[in-house]
Amino acid sequence: MSHLELVRRIPRSMYGMLSEKLMDALLEAKGGDNVPSSLAKTILYYWQRDQLDSEAGVANLLHAAELADPARTGAVLDELGLEEIRLAMRLVEP
Amino acid sequence: MIGFGIEFVPMDLYWRTTYYSIQAERLGYDNIWITDHFNNRNVYVSLSAIANYTERIKIGPGVTNPYLVHPVMTAQSVASLNEVAPGRVVCGIGAGDRTTLDMVGVEMKSPLRTVREAVEVIRRQIAREKEGYEGSVFRTSPGARFNFRMQGRIPIYVGAQGPRMLQLAGAIGDGALINASHPEDVREAVSYIRRGAEEAGRQMDEIDVTAYTSFSIAEDEKSARKAVVPVVAYIVAGSPPSVLEKHDISPKVADRIRGDLAERRWGEAFGAVDSGMIDVFAVSGTPDQCVEKIDGLFETGITQFVTGSPLGPNVRFSIALFGREVFPHFKEPA
Numbered sequence: 001m002s003h004l005e006l007v008r009r010i011p012r013s014m015y016g017m018l019s020e021k022l023m024d025a026l027l028e029a030k031g032g033d034n035v036p037s038s039l040a041k042t043i044l045y046y047w048q049r050d051q052l053d054s055e056a057g058v059a060n061l062l063h064a065a066e067l068a069d070p071a072r073t074g075a076v077l078d079e080l081g082l083e084e085i086r087l088a089m090r091l092v093e094p
Numbered sequence: 095m096i097g098f099g100i101e102f103v104p105m106d107l108y109w110r111t112t113y114y115s116i117q118a119e120r121l122g123y124d125n126i127w128i129t130d131h132f133n134n135r136n137v138y139v140s141l142s143a144i145a146n147y148t149e150r151i152k153i154g155p156g157v158t159n160p161y162l163v164h165p166v167m168t169a170q171s172v173a174s175l176n177e178v179a180p181g182r183v184v185c186g187i188g189a190g191d192r193t194t195l196d197m198v199g200v201e202m203k204s205p206l207r208t209v210r211e212a213v214e215v216i217r218r219q220i221a222r223e224k225e226g227y228e229g230s231v232f233r234t235s236p237g238a239r240f241n242f243r244m245q246g247r248i249p250i251y252v253g254a255q256g257p258r259m260l261q262l263a264g265a266i267g268d269g270a271l272i273n274a275s276h277p278e279d280v281r282e283a284v285s286y287i288r289r290g291a292e293e294a295g296r297q298m299d300e301i302d303v304t305a306y307t308s309f310s311i312a313e314d315e316k317s318a319r320k321a322v323v324p325v326v327a328y329i330v331a332g333s334p335p336s337v338l339e340k341h342d343i344s345p346k347v348a349d350r351i352r353g354d355l356a357e358r359r360w361g362e363a364f365g366a367v368d369s370g371m372i373d374v375f376a377v378s379g380t381p382d383q384c385v386e387k388i389d390g391l392f393e394t395g396i397t398q399f400v401t402g403s404p405l406g407p408n409v410r411f412s413i414a415l416f417g418r419e420v421f422p423h424f425k426e427p428a
């Protein structure tokens with residue numbers, strides 16, 4: 001399973017809120033340097049086009065936030081009632 | 095015509111600074127200034143990343159210095175950056191920070207002459223002048239010029255704090271970066287810039303007079319002021335006695351803060367910063383308070399206001415708050 005497939009399980013109406021919270025987590029994470037430059041540039045690409053709340057934007061944010069701060073990423077998902085997604089993240093292939 | 099700039103210190107990962115830069119451009123900022131210190135990420139690498147992800151906003155070092163970076167290299171850097179972001183590059187240059195230069199054994203000799211000559215060398219290099227330059231600090235041979243041609247021009251801003259450097263900024267700068275936040279200090283600085291401009295036969299409207307402030311905004315005043323305390327501690331510690339005296343700040347307290355910072359006793363250093371110091375050395379508060387303070391600064395004759403670090407307790411939120419609550423008082427929505 002990929003992050004994109006995972007995000008497709010989330011209602012689209014939640015993309016906006018989720019992308020905001022994941023971005024906050026990413027910007028404040030102490031482990032920001034765990035995010036590969038290529039992934040960071042992909043996020044900037046979507047941000048530049050104001051598309052971080054798109055399916056692909058959220059998928060990349062989820063991937064990066066998980067690398068930077070897995071605990072907070074899990075907490076964000078729980079807070080939004082997305083426990084299933086948190087559990088399914090274990091199935092995402094590296 | 096008034097403008098707004100934002101300063102970023104590239105202490106953080108490049109993609110975070112770039113993220114905030116995209117956000118700033120979208121909200122309507124006109125300039126992004128990136129500080130240049132050897133102990134942070136490289137200013138031109140940071141600017142290059144920002145250039146790639148922005149379209150309109152002007153970008154440049156704010157400020158570089160001619161002691162650690164020879165002006166031919168500064169000229170090369172900004173000219174190269176101008177290929178990535180044509181017509182959007184500006185160059186801020188000042189004498190630098192004596193404490194930082196001391197750390198690497200570089201003496202700040204003849205700052206006025208050094209900055210004046212550096213600006214001259216940068217302009218000559220960008221113009222690909224054939225003649226060499228024979229200054230008392232810098233020298234270039236007739237053949238020492240770029241192997242590439244730069245399109246357009248790059249405005250040079252002179253960073254200044256003292257009276258003579260401010261006058262120099264007025265005499266030779268396309269812009270002046272005033273390192274101050276208090277209206278009295280900025281008003282005085284503008285008068286020195288005007289004097290320098292007049293003596294050089296220039297008009298003030300040829301110069302983008304910029305207040306480069308320590309800035310912090312938040313929904314509540316307490317959070318905004320708390321966020322700016324560390325920056326104010328460093329400013330107090332680095333201020334000359336004349337500045338401290340002018341604002342009734344005890345030199346003994348400043349000495350103590352300096353000592354605590356040097357010994358990394360952050361709690362003591364930051365705890366010694368009082369409310370008066372914050373008012374003197376920073377623009378901080380709620381959106382309404384910031385609007386009032388910025389309004390007061392524009393009345394001194396500045397043409398650009400720069401929100402410098404720390405920006406607020408949460409950078410992303412503070413930039414958004416500034417765009418939403420402060421910009422509408424001064425300019426059309428982006």
